Amino acid sequence: MKLKTKGIKNNVYLFFISLSVVYLTLRFVMLILLSLKFALISPDGKEFIMGTLIPDFFFLTIYWIASFLYFRNTKIQLIISLVIFIVLVISILPRLYIAQEYHIIEDRNLKDDYAVSYHTYKIIGEKYRGNSVQVYKKVFPFTYKPQSEYKDSTDQAGDIMMELYRKNYKIKDGNTLTIGDFEIPLK
Incomplete structure (x- = not known):
């Protein structure tokens, strides 16, 4: 036993x-x-x-x-x-x-699943910071492949960040993410 x-x-x-x-x-x-x-x-x-x-x-x-x-x-x-x-x-x-924080883009008009990460960068000679958004496309569950990075050097860094957190964005033509005046092609 x-x-x-x-x-x-x-x-x-x-x-x-x-x-x-x-x-x-x-x-x-x-x-x-x-x-x-x-x-x-x-x-x-x-x-x-x-x-x-x-x-x-x-x-x-x-x-x-x-x-x-x-x-x-x-x-x-x-x-x-x-x-x-x-x-x-x-x-x-x-x-x-x-470690980064990502924003999952949710819209029923999208054919694929996307996520974006948002960063600001210093613009030489300006008092404000520029915006940088990296787009990721979902390729497997929980796995996203980087697509492209889009930069904006206008003074709307705070606005874009708050709109992303609030999920206050629009998808135009099924492939363009619009946050305020900032347009980001999803491809």
Whole structure:
């Protein structure tokens, strides 16, 4: 009876180790997509790089506990867990710095799904800032490919940002996003 219980426990530990390895594989796929300049965007417009912070630590903890209980020589698993933990802790500040907020463009006249990110930039010799809007087209669930960037150097930076937050924009001819006087072709 005791041997049967030990076998079930080992299977449970292996399940959690395998689950952690599957999660790690998905994270590597996400990192590859990010390195190829794709944007991973949640339905509420947040970047997935911030949403994975808690699951990263959660699955690391699951891996560490399950591998500690399953393997007899825990030094190797401890070293692997510590290295991953150090990488995760070091990556917190860069994640905060590079994470962007996206605006999902919602309109029934659009043929494809789009998202935009909005930035301002300094114009030399002017007291106001220019606008820059990067357009992304959805290619897979939660995965958007950058299309093109459009810049406007007029003094309407605050207006454009507020209109995007309020979702106060129009789609013209099924392929042009209009925010105030700023027109952005979606292609």
